[in-house]
Amino acid sequence: MATITTSLQGSLQGSSEKSVKAVHGRVLGVGRRYRTVVLVLTALFFLVPVVASLRYSVVGNNNSISFSSYGAIFSDPQFFSSLFTSFKIAIGTVAITVFLVTPTVVWARLRRPDLMSALESVALLPLIVPSVVVTLGILSAFASLPNIIMGSPVILALEYVVLALPYTFRSIDAGAGAIDIRTLVEASRSLGGGWIATLMRVIIPNLKSGILSAVFLSTAFVFGEFAVASLMSFSTFPVWLVQVGQDRASESVALSVVALLLTWGGLVAVSIAGLRSTRRRSAVIEDELFAFGEQL
Amino acid sequence: MAIKVLRRRKPILGAVPFVAYVGIFLGIPAGSVVLNAFRSQSGSFTLSNIHSALSGGYRQSFIQSLKLSVIATVIAAIAGLLVAVAVVGMKDGALKRAIMAASGVFANTGGVPLAFSFVATLGNFGLITKILLSGGVNIYSGGFTLYSVTGLVIVYQYFMIPLMVLVMIPPLEGLNSQWFEAAQTLGASWPTMWRSIVAPVIMPPFIAASLLLFTDAFAAYATAAALTSGTIPLVPIQIGSLIQGNVVANQGNLGAALGLGMIVIVGVVAIAYVFVSRRSNRWLR
Structure with missing residues (x-):
């Protein structure tokens, strides 16, 4: 019911972007919590290899920091x-x-x-x-x-x-x-x-x-x-x-x-x-x- | 009369250099692989190359390659869809634009540098391996190794998931909110709306994108070669070893037969892709 009223208001206002998004979110079953969890996990998957590479390039297999590999x-x-x-x-x-x-x-x-x-x-x-x-x-x-x-x-x-x-x-x-x-x-x-x-x-x-x-x-x-x-x-x-x-x-x-x-x-x-x-x-x-x- | 003359003289000259170039540098090599697949070393017609490409270790490598591509595709397709759904629900803003741009960038990451950055992450001395080890978990003693099909599945996600996100966002945004409103007015439940509105619209592009991901993973050579130094028997790796002569001599045109097998598989998937993606355009006008 609430959905209908908000989306009706939306379409009265010329179907503003916001209400479209709200309807999308609700129907696709996506809440803020879902979004945060998914995006944070994804970000980790993509950023960790970059961080790991930066670290590995200065630390190597032993644990002393040196930029010798770049040199x-x-x-x-x-x-x-x-x-x-x-x-x-x-x-x-x-x-x-x-x-x-x-x-x-x-x-x-x-x-x-x-x-x-x-x-x-x-x-x-x-x-x-x-x-x-x-x-x-x-x-x-x-x-x-x-x-x-x-x-x-x-x-x-x-x-x-x-x-x-x-x-x-x-x-x-x-x-x-x-x-x-x-x-x-x-x-x-x-x-x-x-x-x-x-x-x-x-x-x-x-x-x-x-x-x-x-x-x-x-x-x-x-x-x-x-x-x-x-x-x-x-x-x-x-x-x-x-x-x-x-x-x-x-x-x-x-x-x-x-x-x-x-x-x-x-x-x-x-x-x-x-x-x-x-x-x-x-x-x-x-x-x-x-x-x-x-x-x- | 005049019209007839014009019709007969439709100009094609301008396309000749381009088509000829592709014909020479792609058509001739591909054609020679196809022909050689049916040729014995002395040049006579034979099916023995095809036969050996489909038996023993080589049959196994086709199975391994298919397994790798299917598993990697299924994981990337599902993960990509989950991310795309999360992104579509967002307000238009800097974060959303950044995610779209990042997807475009990561989707284009591959080859040797990607392999090495995962060595630094999940390799024997990688960051995650070490962190887990200090927490008491030794993934390598647990049977995991980055230098395996499982490892490749993980590495391939790095460019496959963003590709899926990029492909799935337009159809998800194309979902017309009026369809949902109409369905709600008629009393449709949430699962009903998924089944009868969301699924029909996003299924064709979802399948099309999955097919694309599949061919990507199936044909990939560089990442696998750099990561495993040719130890996993995938089809492209096998062809590579045959080219480099790392195998017993007298294999004749076995490589060509394996190559033909790859062309056939990728070709069939590409044809399926064309059919499915034609359907998918219908709702997105």
């Missing part, structure tokens, strides 16, 4: 060389991704909007083939390719473009959906701009936020990808991290802390940037972030 990381030449390898791969992956996906999305939105969902499905295909299986296929199908591709991280850069597509395609597409491409292109064309000039000087600058989040997502992918790199024996950053972990546990944990914090910081930055530029489409950003869980 040891930086004095290891392998640290910089693996980081540099991953960095080079990331540049290749990012460049190919931006120049492959952006024109495709812009073209499809202008000329064949009906193809959009098909293209999106193509971009999701990598989720169906586990990366271990992709590696197996690369090793057997591309074995005869010249050494400059198969014998160097070039192959990783080429493959990461595809493997990161489920995340990058969405973010560039979300960026493109937030601007009026048709008008921009028509304006540029009628002012005499060629297609290349239109793409480079009109479309890409306007797609900045979508492209930037794609850049970040593919960079994070490259710096986190382990399966393909390790099975093809390339010493990228995560591969080296696992090697360190085999005999120097506290150093590997220290590195993991740094890697996690950097990734998290970047993700938060991307979602804030995305929210700011496409506030009306904030659901898209969540969508896009949610799809990024499969980089393992």
